Amino acid sequence: MPTPDPAAEPDLERVRVEDLPDHVGRDVRLRGWVRHFRSSGKIAFLEVRDGSGEVQAVFPRDQVDDGSWETLDEVHYEASVEVRGTVEEDERAPGGHEISATGLTLVGPSEDYPIQPKEHGVDFLLDHRHLWLRHPRQVAIMRVRNEVVRAIRDFYYERDFVLIDTPILTGSIGEEAGTLFETEYFDEGAAYLAQTGQLYAEAAAAAHDRVYCFGPTFRAEKSKSPQHLTEFWMVEPEVAWLDSEGNMALQEEFVTFIVKRALERCGDELETLERDTGPLETVLSERFERMSYTEAVESVRSDGVEIEWGEDLRGEAEKALMEGRSRPLFVYDWPKEAKAFYMKVNPEDPRTVKCDDLLAPEGYGELIGGSQREDDHDILLSRIREEGLPEEAYDWYLDLRRYGTFPHSGFGLGVERTVAWICGTEHVRECIPFPRLTNRIEP
RNA sequence: UCCGGGGUAGCUCAGUGGCAGAGCGGGUGGCUGUUAACCACUUAGUCGCGGGUUCGAAUCCCGCCCCCGGAGCCA
Numbered sequence: 237m238p239t240p241d242p243a244a245e246p247d248l249e250r251v252r253v254e255d256l257p258d259h260v261g262r263d264v265r266l267r268g269w270v271r272h273f274r275s276s277g278k279i280a281f282l283e284v285r286d287g288s289g290e291v292q293a294v295f296p297r298d299q300v301d302d303g304s305w306e307t308l309d310e311v312h313y314e315a316s317v318e319v320r321g322t323v324e325e326d327e328r329a330p331g332g333h334e335i336s337a338t339g340l341t342l343v344g345p346s347e348d349y350p351i352q353p354k355e356h357g358v359d360f361l362l363d364h365r366h367l368w369l370r371h372p373r374q375v376a377i378m379r380v381r382n383e384v385v386r387a388i389r390d391f392y393y394e395r396d397f398v399l400i401d402t403p404i405l406t407g408s409i410g411e412e413a414g415t416l417f418e419t420e421y422f423d424e425g426a427a428y429l430a431q432t433g434q435l436y437a438e439a440a441a442a443a444h445d446r447v448y449c450f451g452p453t454f455r456a457e458k459s460k461s462p463q464h465l466t467e468f469w470m471v472e473p474e475v476a477w478l479d480s481e482g483n484m485a486l487q488e489e490f491v492t493f494i495v496k497r498a499l500e501r502c503g504d505e506l507e508t509l510e511r512d513t514g515p516l517e518t519v520l521s522e523r524f525e526r527m528s529y530t531e532a533v534e535s536v537r538s539d540g541v542e543i544e545w546g547e548d549l550r551g552e553a554e555k556a557l558m559e560g561r562s563r564p565l566f567v568y569d570w571p572k573e574a575k576a577f578y579m580k581v582n583p584e585d586p587r588t589v590k591c592d593d594l595l596a597p598e599g600y601g602e603l604i605g606g607s608q609r610e611d612d613h614d615i616l617l618s619r620i621r622e623e624g625l626p627e628e629a630y631d632w633y634l635d636l637r638r639y640g641t642f643p644h645s646g647f648g649l650g651v652e653r654t655v656a657w658i659c660g661t662e663h664v665r666e667c668i669p670f671p672r673l674t675n676r677i678e679p
Numbered sequence: 680u681c682c683g684g685g686g687u688a689g690c691u692c693a694g695u696g697g698c699a700g701a702g703c704g705g706g707u708g709g710c711u712g713u714u715a716a717c718c719a720c721u722u723a724g725u726c727g728c729g730g731g732u733u734c735g736a737a738u739c740c741c742g743c744c745c746c747c748g749g750a751g752c753c754a
Binding site for chain 2: 272274275277278313431461462463465593601603605
């Protein structure tokens with residue numbers, strides 16, 4: 237039998253794997269990539285993945301034409317193919333459905349595909365990130381990320397927040413010096429990649445009352461940890477007339493919304509990832525705990541961790557603090573010195589500022605950093621001077637306090653950390669399609 | 680930057696002073712229901728780089744590079 241030209245069978249309906257159960261008994265064609273293949277002499281099996289799922293195609297020798305049978309010999313891992321055949325229910329097939337194939341076309345061969353169905357080292361996988369993305373585990377993580385991003389946009393849209401896209405190229409303005417990526421900008425001197433969109437979002441909050449920005453941010457920190465990227469996505473709402481208390485309430489509502497959405501819509505993905513969803517379920521059941529920084533210091537001291545008031549709660553201290561907790565924890569009102577210049581000085585205790593960190597359980601660290609912003613012009617200016625920041629660059633920012641200043645608060649949530657926590661991955665590098673790390677800018 | 684672990688076939692690794700190895704992948708052949716199939720044969724090396732010790736170094740010593748984990752720094 238000659239190989240049929242697929243174009244000559246225009247009536248053959250093309251289906252996606254997820255729609256196969258609705259096509260039992262029908263002749264169809266399916267396009268995708270070969271995830272795995274086995275041959276038994278007179279019968280061969282291809283596992284084909286098409287983005288909507290995976291299905292096994294069965295090729296008995298006496299059922300397929302000669303050309304298709306020879307094509308089977310040329311099929312390797314991740315070759316792209318078109319399979320033609322009949323959809324059948326079969327208990328022996330993974331997923332319960334299979335294609336009893338009659339024809340096969342090799343669309344794109346795939347010689348020596350580097351990634352095998354076995355364990356690989358992280359460095360090798362990151363070198364092949366463009367291919368690693370095809371792995372079921374990576375597919376699942378990206379789908380969770382997709383759903384988290386949708387949840388973020390839905391959450392703010394439903395609450396009448398206006399999306400404000402803040403610039404990525406900025407002048408010398410940010411949270412602090414020393415961790416900015418620098419590039420030349422025509423005759424204007426240096427430009428810097430944005431560490432945050434917050435300052436711009438604050439300007440827009442005076443126009444719209446409630447806004448958010450959502451995009452990539454950049455930090456030139458030589459951090460080597462499972463929670464750091466040099467390029468990461470952050471969503472930063474900014475709300476007029478909101479105080480620190482209300483800010484935490486918004487954060488809690490937001491995080492709960494995202495987790496709930498992921499549990500509702502990503503059950504299959506979390507199963508693929510073998511994520512124990514128990515800890516995530518408890519997030520939805522009760523309020524998040526709140527603890528002042530001072531209380532937190534006392535708490536970790538009683539656990540035997542040596543720490544001075546004023547130090548950051550990292551590493552061992554954070555571990556001790558989160559020990560035995562299954563829900564995120566707010567730590568609020570931190571020492572001024574440990575935090576950014578724009579945070580509002582606490583009138584009740586000027587050593588501290590009105591801010592909060594939201595710490596994730598299970599060792600996932602800081603999901604959110606938020607604060608009420610300093611709305612007094614003179615205090616803000618003195619804070620800028622104290623931190624030794626370039627005053628001229630912050631002149632427009634100070635304008636916001638000169639013209640109709642207003643109490644306002646906001647926060648930033650790291651998307652990759654959130655996805656890592658929901659997916660249960662060991663490292664945020666798996667939670668963004670093409671991670672940028674201190675030692676990696678390709679692919 | 681510091682501490683620890685590591686770098687041997689395309690991949691994952693074993694080999695700690697005496698012939699360079701295994702599994703997977705690739706290739707060839709066999710097998711009509713496989714599930715990371717199985718069986719047989721086969722292919723494949725700058726033992727990270729440079730120097731040194733030794734009759735002899737993947738193995739011991741010195742320097743350097745790179746990766747991973749932790750610390751630091753930080754969302």
